Each structure stands twice: as structure tokens, then as C-alpha cells.
Amino acid sequence: MLVRIKTLKQLFQRHRRPGNLFFATIFLILSLFLLSQIGNQTVWKSSTKLYAQPALWPIVSLVGMALFALLNWISAWVSPKIAGRWLEVQFWLRSFEYVLWFMAYVYVVPLLGYLPSTVLFAVVLALRVGYRTPKMIAFSVLMAVSVVVVFKSFLQVRVPGGQIYEWLPDFMRSFMLTYF
Amino acid sequence: MEDLVSAFGLLARVDVLIALLIGSIGGVIIGAIPGVGAAVAIAILLPATFSLEPLVGLTMLLGIYGSSMYGGSIPAILINTPGTAVNALTTYDGYPMTKAGEARRAISLAYSASFFGGVFGILCLILLSPVLAWIAPQFGSREIFLAALLGIILVVLAHRGQIFAAGMLACFGIFLNTIGLEPIKYTQRFTFGQSWLSSGIDLIVVVLGLFALSQAFVLMVGKDDSPKAQPLKGSLFSGMKELFGHKRVATVASSFGVLMGMIPGVGEFTAQFMSYTYAQKTSKKPELFGKGSPEGLIASESANNAVPAAAMIPLLALGIPGEALTAMMLSVFYVHNVIPGPQLFQNDMDFVLALYIAMLVLNVLVLIFLLFSTNLLTKIIQIPTRFLGIVIMVLSFVGVYSLRNSTVDCAIAAGFGVFGLVLKRLNLPVVPIILGMVLGGIMETKLRSSMARVKTPLDFIDRPIAAFLFAIILLVIILHIRTLVIEHRNRQPETDHDLHDTQMR
Numbered sequence: 001m002l003v004r005i006k007t008l009k010q011l012f013q014r015h016r017r018p019g020n021l022f023f024a025t026i027f028l029i030l031s032l033f034l035l036s037q038i039g040n041q042t043v044w045k046s047s048t049k050l051y052a053q054p055a056l057w058p059i060v061s062l063v064g065m066a067l068f069a070l071l072n073w074i075s076a077w078v079s080p081k082i083a084g085r086w087l088e089v090q091f092w093l094r095s096f097e098y099v100l101w102f103m104a105y106v107y108v109v110p111l112l113g114y115l116p117s118t119v120l121f122a123v124v125l126a127l128r129v130g131y132r133t134p135k136m137i138a139f140s141v142l143m144a145v146s147v148v149v150v151f152k153s154f155l156q157v158r159v160p161g162g163q164i165y166e167w168l169p170d171f172m173r174s175f176m177l178t179y180f
Numbered sequence: 181m182e183d184l185v186s187a188f189g190l191l192a193r194v195d196v197l198i199a200l201l202i203g204s205i206g207g208v209i210i211g212a213i214p215g216v217g218a219a220v221a222i223a224i225l226l227p228a229t230f231s232l233e234p235l236v237g238l239t240m241l242l243g244i245y246g247s248s249m250y251g252g253s254i255p256a257i258l259i260n261t262p263g264t265a266v267n268a269l270t271t272y273d274g275y276p277m278t279k280a281g282e283a284r285r286a287i288s289l290a291y292s293a294s295f296f297g298g299v300f301g302i303l304c305l306i307l308l309s310p311v312l313a314w315i316a317p318q319f320g321s322r323e324i325f326l327a328a329l330l331g332i333i334l335v336v337l338a339h340r341g342q343i344f345a346a347g348m349l350a351c352f353g354i355f356l357n358t359i360g361l362e363p364i365k366y367t368q369r370f371t372f373g374q375s376w377l378s379s380g381i382d383l384i385v386v387v388l389g390l391f392a393l394s395q396a397f398v399l400m401v402g403k404d405d406s407p408k409a410q411p412l413k414g415s416l417f418s419g420m421k422e423l424f425g426h427k428r429v430a431t432v433a434s435s436f437g438v439l440m441g442m443i444p445g446v447g448e449f450t451a452q453f454m455s456y457t458y459a460q461k462t463s464k465k466p467e468l469f470g471k472g473s474p475e476g477l478i479a480s481e482s483a484n485n486a487v488p489a490a491a492m493i494p495l496l497a498l499g500i501p502g503e504a505l506t507a508m509m510l511s512v513f514y515v516h517n518v519i520p521g522p523q524l525f526q527n528d529m530d531f532v533l534a535l536y537i538a539m540l541v542l543n544v545l546v547l548i549f550l551l552f553s554t555n556l557l558t559k560i561i562q563i564p565t566r567f568l569g570i571v572i573m574v575l576s577f578v579g580v581y582s583l584r585n586s587t588v589d590c591a592i593a594a595g596f597g598v599f600g601l602v603l604k605r606l607n608l609p610v611v612p613i614i615l616g617m618v619l620g621g622i623m624e625t626k627l628r629s630s631m632a633r634v635k636t637p638l639d640f641i642d643r644p645i646a647a648f649l650f651a652i653i654l655l656v657i658i659l660h661i662r663t664l665v666i667e668h669r670n671r672q673p674e675t676d677h678d679l680h681d682t683q684m685r
Contacts, residue, residue: 017606027348034355034370043367051631054367057624061355061616068348075344088605095397095601098573099594102393105577106590118577122570129400129566140570147574155228157582 019088024076031066113162115180118144153179187533199236203243204542211251212557215568217264218248222508223391224579234516239538246488247546253290255561258409266448269480276472284412288419290481297482298543300434301489316497316522321630326649328619334445335615346612353616356381376588385589389596390610392576397601399569409558426478429459433479437486442493444502448484455479504611507618
């Protein structure tokens, strides 16, 4: 249940959550690292006015980023500690498993083709997140097929055909390459 | 009149009508499912719309934008979980009405108020068109630069309690936009010698990562949940009659929606809050607010639905998006070489009118659809959250990969997905990054083109609109500092709330 909001200040107020200091520290380090690279990663042209300098906007953005990141870090540092910081960081790290699943899907599509990879990916992922019933597996297959039909068959988005399709008989190959 | 006939001609095509139908009905369904929302859906569909004609693609995206809030009110009222973030205030009075056995009345009233707000917003947009067509050409490079700067400042200041974080994220967005080969002197910026960074970081890839993939990760890593909503009995037609009894509240709330929608970086939350406060202060039964007040429900739903049409004003007239969804739509314009801004009103008024008419039609379509299919939607709400995560991930793939079949793009999107998950978990805003990317690019180009004619700093603001915008920027900053000082003097204990967490669901 949401807490009643009584003022405009309360409405826009966003409150800190566990892991805030950790994030603020990482972001500050990133900002300072990027700022330190300005000399190497941008060019300052001698005969060009300030507003047309290629380095102007990277400098403006990185100085702003570092300044705000520093203030944000100080604000997080002086605020009372919220319990559960490392549990929260663990939650973030757990998401990397799904990054790997996603990238595996990306690599498999050009090999197996869009339709077989999507069906395989949806079913395997459904099993991974804990769905074991035939009903949920069937829903996963149905969802995967629907997505492929809508995007590839109808909208004709650019997803390449799978290498595996080359082994199909002639009459099926071009059909599969075009629509699935 | 000629433009109007031409606009109807543009719309009277099968593909446009199909896009309108898919966008409006799809938007309602997406809005009704807690955990998806218009931003996720638009991010996913964006690359697919690039192959469509601008009007077809934009109609579909506008359909989703305009109709998602209708759908979002269903779970807000029935199960106390807003379907989209901007339906959070609807739970205050909608859910107590459900608990009191008045779910049908609340839903019917929400639909009617949404319809009123939506149509009111579009009518204002139509009435304002001549003014926009007159004022927009007076915006030169320096005015657009100042308006974009104002947008960045407002979006940072709007995040109370997290201004430093919003500031660093907005600057991060501006920085992201500078990466790659810059087009004037052809120098590399922050590419670290990597060829894949030379072409820069694509906005769509970032948007898909921050909005869609991050949501998929949040849903799949988190606990599985399946919200249950009871089906409704009886007709939903009575709301319009009851709304008529509260036409003053509906009109004022919609007006707040239009005003706040026009200002970049502000949007639905402020409009809703102002409307709700107004409705409570002028009500004969203020004690009912928060306990099931029909006026509270009307204030919330009229205000948020009036925003989408108003948010199109800075986008169409100046080419400046005020929030994430219009920022995404801007890329559809760019892909088709239709540059929104003053020229659009001068050269393509029929196109602009066609968009307005499409928005009107979509509100009618959505209302008709909802009146007959609400019970079906209560079943869709029950989709388990982890399954929803799988669906979003599968759809995100097609969104990113179809851009240019790049594995690197997918890896970047996945990286931003994790970053988005961290931000959502920390209750930090994602929108400043997107606005930073878009407005940063606009500011860089416009500053360069405007400075050629500027001899002294004062020349920059020697035109009336530039001077006005500069004065507004100063005023916003001074007022903010003043508010901070006053608040510091009258400190009150803070109440934590999870209103912004609704973006996560």
C-alpha cells in the first residue's frame, strides 16, 4: 500500500535504498577515470573556436558527471547506513546469469535460425526460472512461435536465417529463410 | 481546410488503420499488465517501426502511449497495483472503492475520466496548433538550445531527494551521446581505439537495455508472482453520466495535464498531484479522498491521460522531447528524415493534423474496446511475472538485433540492462540518461550553429524568446534554491514511499 503523499516535495522525493553507497562509489570512480582520459580520448584543435571544439561536450558532460557523482557520493557517505547492502549487490550480480542466457540466444540464432532458437530459448528459460508444468511449457512454445510469426513473418524485421536452414530441402529452404 | 482534407487522406489507408488498431488495443493490454508499461513496449517496437512509413509507425507508437494508461487503471483499481507508474495515484481511491464493492463503478469512472482527459488534451492541441504554427518558426538555434537546456535542468530538479544522482545520470547521458566519430572535425571521442565504438552508442540500444532488458532481469531474478483480479459484473456505461456530475474536476484536472505535459521534464506526476489537491480542496466531501472518492479517481485519471497529447507539443513544434517516450518517438522521425520542429508546421501541417486525428480516433477505439473486454483483461493481468520476464527478453532480442544484426549491440544492450536493473533497485531514475542523450545532441548542434552569429555573450539572448527562456532558466534555479532554504528552515520528518518503485513492476 502506498503512503499518502501530502506535498509536492514528498511526491518527487525518491528515497535511498540499500547499496546506494556502493553504487555511488563505483560511479564516482568511473566518472573520475573518464575525466582523466579527456586528454587522450579527445582532440583540442588549435585554430577552432571554443564552441566548435570536438572536446567541448565531452568535457562539459564529464566535469558535470564527476561533480554530481562526487556530491552524490558525499551525500551517500554522510547518510545513515541502510542494512542489506551486500544482499542487494548479490541481487545485481544474479542478473548476470540472465545476461549470459541472453547472449547465448544471440549467438545461437544465426546458427539454428530464428524460430528454432526462440522456441528452444523460451522453453529452456521457462524451465530455468522454475516453470515445470506442461501448461507453462506449452505457453512458452506458443509465445515463441507468436513472436517469430509477428516480427519475422509479418513485419519482416531483419533477422538472418539460420545456417542449419541450408540443409533443408530446396522447396523449404527459401520459405524458412524468408519467414522464419 | 485543405490541410484537414489532406490529413484525412493520409489516414484513410488500411496500413494506418491497422497500426492504429494494434497500437490502441495493444497499448491497453500492455498497460493492464503490471510490469510492462508503455516505455518497455515502445522500446521493443521502435526498430520494427523503422521499416514502416513515418505516419504508420508513429500512429502505432502513439496508440500505445495514449492507451496504456487506460489499461493501467484496471489493476490499480482491482488489485491495488498500478499497471503503469502514472496510475499509482488511482490506487488511492480506486482500490478502496473495490473493497467497498464498487469495483464496476470505479472502473467505469476511470475509463470515462481517461477518455475525457485524452480528448480534452487533443482538442487543446488542435486549438493551439495555429499558435504553435506562428510561434515555432520564431525558434532559431539559440532558442532551441535554451529550451533543451531548460528541459535538462527541469528533469534534474524534478527528482527531489536524488538531484545529485539525476544530475550525474543526465550528464552521463550527454557523455554517451558524444562517444564515437564526431561529424564536424572527424575526430574520435572516447573510442579507446575500439572500432565498434566509432559509430557511437545507438540511442535505441540504450533505451532497449535500460527499459526493456532491465525489466526482464528484474522480473526473472525476483520472486515469481501472479496477481489475481476478480471479474466484473454488470455494464460499464454508467461512468460517463457520473463523470458529467463532476465535469469541473475533470476539466481542471485535464487542464493541469495539458499544462504540465507541455513543459519538458515535468509530466504526469505533477499534473496528477495538482489536480488531486485541487479536487480535494474544492470538494464537498474532502474526507472521502483516499478512502474511495470518485472525484479523486477522476482527478488522477483525467490528468494523466491529458498528458500524451500535450507532450507532443514540444516534440512536434520544436523537436524537443520532454520525457522518455517522446524521446523514443523522435528517433522514428529522424530515421525517416522527417525533422520535427518549426518546418514541420510550415511544410507538413497535414501530417501533424493526421497525427491529431489519429489520437482522437484511438481514444474512441480504446473506450469501445474496454467497455466490452475488461473481464478478458483481468485474466491477462494474471500472467506470472517470471514468464513476463521471458517474454520481454525474447522481444528485446528482436528489438536490438533487428537494428543491424550486431552481436555488439546486443552485448551493449545487456550491459545497460544490468545498469537499468541497478538503477531501478536503487530507486534512481532512468529518464535523465535518455533525455541527456537526446537533448545533449540537440544542444551540441544548436550551440555550434547559433554561436556563428554571436559576438558578445549578451547577443545570445537579444531576441525576445531567447531572453524569455533564459529568464525562465534563471527563475527555475532561483526558485529551487529558495525552496531548499525554506525547507531547510522548516524541516519535517520524511515519510518514505514507494511511488517511484512502480516503474519496476
